[in-house]
Amino acid sequence: MTIMRHDPQHQHCNHSDPGRELIHVDCASHVYPDGSIGIHEMCFHVLKDEIVALCGQNGSGKSTLIEHLNGLLVPSDGDIVINGMSVARGERADLWKEVGVVFQRSEDQLFAPTVLDDVMFGPLNLGMSKEDAHDAAIKALEAVGAVDLAKKLPNYLSGGQKRLVSIAGILAMKPRIMALDEPTSDLDPVHSAMVERLILEFRERFGISVVIATHDLDLAARIADRVCLVKNGAVYAEGSPREIFYDTDLIRDAGLKQPDTVMTYLDYCHQRGVAPEDRPITRAELVTLLERLTTQ
């Protein structure tokens, strides 16, 4: 994979691999009622089995894009094709079965009187029987480590607990695509590692594609197959985490900072006066590399 830079003046949407494409955002724009530009001529795609991370400054349009993916927002221009169904042409009656979205603000997502009811809501709408839905819900709650909250009222949870429950609500539906907006914000490191593991596991076990919007670039580096840098409502550059996160200028242009691991490595090379030849992006890689560099 090489970095693809997108020309802000003129965007092309080329189908990268039409056969495997699950989501194709075709030059979509969205203007909010007050005239704010949410996204602008954005081109973006997600392949089967892929984990894509959206990274970008505050207000760059990540959440706006995510809310388009299951038809909650409709593009004012351009189109979004999910699994062959065009949103603009209104072929989107049950988009929600395809794409599960976890909102940035988890309390927006919880509405049922108890946590269990809330997690069961999706499965029931999928037509599961009450027992199956119950099982699915309990399993999902177990997966995120929140099964002891089942009987609580969603509005009486702590910030992180709400996030866990809202992720469980989507997990329980096993959609083909999951779009998670800031899945780990408000989560403590242990739960956040749990969610991270889950995302990977879902891809392995069920072939679920995942889109995450996140500010935790270390997380993106660890789990994403592809990183899209979002800037001013459009994808500014995309590529593998290794390429993107080692392109210091690109990251700065997007208004971001390199992940900690990358900075540690670069700083280290700088201090030792050697050229950074490798590109570690996870802690394990970094440690191995440092060890090798030391013993050389």
Next chain:
Amino acid sequence: MTIMRHDPQHQHCNHSDPGRELIHVDCASHVYPDGSIGIHEMCFHVLKDEIVALCGQNGSGKSTLIEHLNGLLVPSDGDIVINGMSVARGERADLWKEVGVVFQRSEDQLFAPTVLDDVMFGPLNLGMSKEDAHDAAIKALEAVGAVDLAKKLPNYLSGGQKRLVSIAGILAMKPRIMALDEPTSDLDPVHSAMVERLILEFRERFGISVVIATHDLDLAARIADRVCLVKNGAVYAEGSPREIFYDTDLIRDAGLKQPDTVMTYLDYCHQRGVAPEDRPITRAELVTLLERLTTQ
């Protein structure tokens, strides 16, 4: 400073340094109406000029504690003394001038029709003239890098923008103590560094004490003078970041993980088979140390 472990069975609250103590939480408990235990016999204090980080699992009681600090919640048992005024005895008419609180959910905090009005609200209530309040608000917005949002409606902001504005609203009031609940969640790395710098600067320039509740342990390691590990509604242990974050068992008991920097260092030592003698907690320290270890 040495680690103080608190015995969960029996808590003592000893005034560490009564002269400098700005906040003294004296064995306070809070039970929510539905019977959930928010905090339980918690003892906690904040000195003048100090930055204290509260770290703990999801649902451990950090937010509950923070909401007690400006009288939003009142302890069902025990007392909280802010700058000599007891909350339980109701001597708290203008607690809001002393303690500024940024909530975990920023939308709870935004109520005025525009961002500028919202940030000006506090300063006006402090008795500033309209012009002064306007200046204070613009300065606060500039400090967090959100001055171009001044005319927008709070409802029309992205998640991170809301967080920035709610921080600005408290900054503009220059309280003597600031309590920030997850100040950097939802913020991109650049803005989050900005907020981090601000917290430090506020301490330097105005002698403001800061309490932050955060899951970003690297942030806590960088800026906190003292870290309090919260578990099951009480402070489980406290000490300097260097001590706390290098105590692997303690951190595990509190249901957390060590910060990335610490883990990188420990992993590195482990791989090289050397004993971790130093205790770097910031990236700069780590890099210097690694470099020294290499060239030794």
Next chain:
Amino acid sequence: MISEHIPDIDLITNCAEQQDTVFSRASPWTKFLLLIIVVLLITLTSNLVVLTAMYAIILLACVMAGLPMRKIIAWYAMPVIFVISLVGLMIWNQPGNPLFSLDIGGFVLTLTDQGILLIFTLLEKALISVTFSLFFLMTTKYAYFSALVSRLFPTPLDQIFLLAYRFLFLTLAMAASMLKAVRSRGGGIIHSIRTQGGLFAGVFGLVFVRSFEQAERVEKAMTARGYNGTYAAHTTIPKPGIAECGILCAGCLAIILIFWMVPHAGGW
């Protein structure tokens, strides 16, 4: 948001706050007094020419203020339906030239040209009032409104008014986000009430309690930044200028004229 045809108060506020035209600089008092004059005029007269002239002037003002006319017209839907459906029951058997008759089980209902005219008159009156109200809302900053409210209403009333206005945004946002959440997991209000009725009873209760608790929190957050019931103390309302006084006088004159010309206009 919830429906195309319900005025979106976020958008209304946004317009009011972003406005910078003559109309938003004019004194809120002028607009308030004009509102009273407009309501009196449409109560007093049923003359279609006068009404049409008023309507045209108000529409022109809206266009000049750069208000989103498309939205305003969408928001007409409810008032129009209110008038048509209620008055629709009452326009039968007016005097005038019969247009056609219906015979329902012995009752003969006749529609006349006067009946049609009546519905038009009432409709136009309604639209004048609606448009002017929206114009007022969309060109006046919230700070002025709150100052007006605290001048006009005695104490607990003004507090209730102002807090309620704030809470309204929360409640509507809460309702909207609930709808969003339900839809994003395959529910629909009607559909879900049918299939999961028991659950939805709880959902209603919960939304209510939740918005209440959020209101409580916001109120506390305001207190935490020094709110003590006097939100508007800092705003001075601009006084009407000479031109504005002129307009107000003209309005009063119009009322007197209508009284004088059509002594029975108000049904005295």
Next chain:
Amino acid sequence: MAHIHLEDGSFTLTWVLVWWIIALACIGIALWVLRREKGKNQKKITIAAFVTAAAFALFQINIPLFGGVHLNLTPLVAILAGPVLGALVVLVINILSAAIGHGGWGLIGANVLINLVEVVVAYLIFRGSRKIIPDLFSRAGIATFAGLFCGNLMMVAIIMASGIQGVTQTPGQVLAGLSLIIAVNMGIAIVEALLTGLIVRYIGNIRPDILGESKP
């Protein structure tokens, strides 16, 4: 529901003034009572402001028939805020509604009176039958239905008394038309009674302090 969604210009000036004056007198009494019972009522004001917002929000979701049939929530206002604050609340609701064109400014007086009847009746029944009907759901439901029914009668009385400008139907004909509306309104009232019952029961379970009565 009983609420005149007539727009401005429907009533003659005389009747506009008559209803306004009576309504203002009632509000004045409410204010006077409220001032006399001093003490801390910030919490009550928050509740009042909130129910205003909630009721107004629900007002917006209506079935566009016969002058806008919609859930009304005034009985819930009565149950939560009581008749005194309730009087202020209905005034504010009606002003806000007029501001976005759902009902005329001139008709606020009449609408406040109708809502006041609902509030007072619902409150009296809800509190009065506390001993007889301990179950919150039925008690709130019955109070709601009764309140709405009386409100409806008030609405008919007001329209019959004032007439609609330009309408020359005989009172009998007007009444015939109105009875159609009443029928629909009573159907809605049943739905609203159920809904209010549910909400009140729910509140009673998790936040009895809002209701101002301890758990039965």
